[in-house]
Amino acid sequence: MGRPCQNKCLDDFQSLYIIEQDTPSMAKQNETDFATGDVVFMDRGDGNSALLHLHGATLISWKCQGLENLFLSSKSVFDNKKAIRGGVPICFPNFGPWSLGPQHGFARTKRWMVAQPPAKNANGDIVASVSLEDDEETRGLWDFNFKLMYSFVLSARSLKSTLVVENTDTKSLEFTTALHTYFRVADIGSTTLQGLKGLKYNDKITGGQDVVETQDLITVDKNYDRVYKDAPNVTVISSGPEPVRKIEMTTVNFPDVVVWNPWDVKAKEIADMEDEEYKQMLCVEAGNIVTPVTLAAGSQFECSHTFTSRL
């Protein structure tokens, strides 16, 4: 976390705080790394900011008191075609392999529109929203009219992201979804995940029967790809040692949690990720995966997750 600096005459936040960063990242996580029309920058002006890329509505940065909390691969490709590797890609209308189209659906590779440009509300929080509607390409894969509205509230220590799915069709539709968060950690070896003890999970690597989680503090020490079912709405990702982070993720209407880290062998197979970067990330993904959501014509479904720094 940032420490107040003695020299108070320095006038901007970056100067007032000595930011204790972990392994220097070459990832593009600053507003200035992109053309203005490609990103939505939410900035409270007090070291708390969030940056969203309109390609896939991928949140690529959330800084709290100057400290970056999202992992973005230094090899992520920004060609407005490929999904961004890191941040918070949106999986919709399908999580995982999809018989009708690309893995995790099309929302993470579509260009979203700005619905509400960043604005400050009465209590100083920054609000913004982006949207996506069906078009010829999406209907070619998945023949439904829909509208997605993705909204943000950036507060001093937290960021709330709300996804509203609206069925604008005359027939009912079904989808699975996830907000596929890549949390940044200083060292995966000293990272713990709390909140999943006692839950059943499906291990996508070994397959087979569901397993009951016995650990209170989960430490990830190999390739993990697990779908935890009926999860409580709070999980805590703690990591360190330098810098220490403690992020609480609170969810609404996301009954599943996916925990993923490719580890060393799989990481080498991922073209848009450095071989060693798996040590700096842990995916904890809030999802509706096990039971697809059915949405009647004309109705809406709302789900959200909120990250809060608890340091």
Ligand SMILES: O=P(O)(O)OC[C@H]1O[C@H](O)[C@H](O)[C@@H](O)[C@@H]1O
């Ligand atoms: O490489 P991607 O398509 O972005 O998927 C990355 C990962 O996403 C989720 O965590 C899935 O559970 C994993 O099976 C998958 O490998």
